[in-house]
């Protein structure tokens with residue numbers, strides 16, 4: 004897989020989007036007793052929704068579908084499935100984005116079957132309407148063309164994966180890189196600037212994984 008359309012999302016965006024999402028929930032007069040974050044992407048939005056909606060109860064469920072940035076794994080699974088009694092409670096299931104929707108569908112079905120809340124609604128910051136198999140009850144942004152949103156909580160993971168892909172593709176004809184060349188090529192490929200701290204961390208991981216080797220300030224592709 005090569006270049007993917009990518010957009011950098013800031014912490015400020017996340018706070019604004021979460022506030023906007025909370026307003027939609029509030030205006031619908033739904034008052035959840037408990038918020039359920041879908042791990043891991045729903046954690047930050049769920050915590051912010053607790054704040055904006057004044058909800059004290061926050062729990063989570065881990066439903067995993069994607070293993071690395073912009074690359075689909077085989078299927079979604081519930082990790083650490085545990086029993087819980089939510090009878091009589093209104094719940095709000097929160098995630099960052101509905102892409103295929105598979106992990107969210109799995110989480111929803113698990114919760115309805117095993118935790119049995121009185122009501123369960125779904126809220127996500129974003130909804131990729133043309134590909135999603137599920138439409139959340141609340142969403143802040145409808146995305147009409149598929150994009151990889153580079154959220155602040157996966158900044159290092161994504162930078163590492165993107166850089167790894169770029170170096171292996173470019174590695175067919177380029178084996179030795181300076182730091183500036185790596186960053187320059189990354190900006191050309193993905194058109195997002197994650198900043199020097201993240202570039203340096205990602206390069207450190209690439210060295211740790213044996214993909215790059217550092218000699219005299221130059222990085223050698225060993226992948």
Ligand code: ADP
Nearest residue numbers: 044068100101102103104105106107150151152
């Ligand atoms: P769901 O649609 O239920 O969220 P997916 O399997 O489509 O399930 O996605 C699972 C997780 O992968 C998302 O919650 C998000 O953290 C990450 N993800 C998927 N697609 C994107 C995307 N286009 N941009 C950023 N993150 C994504």
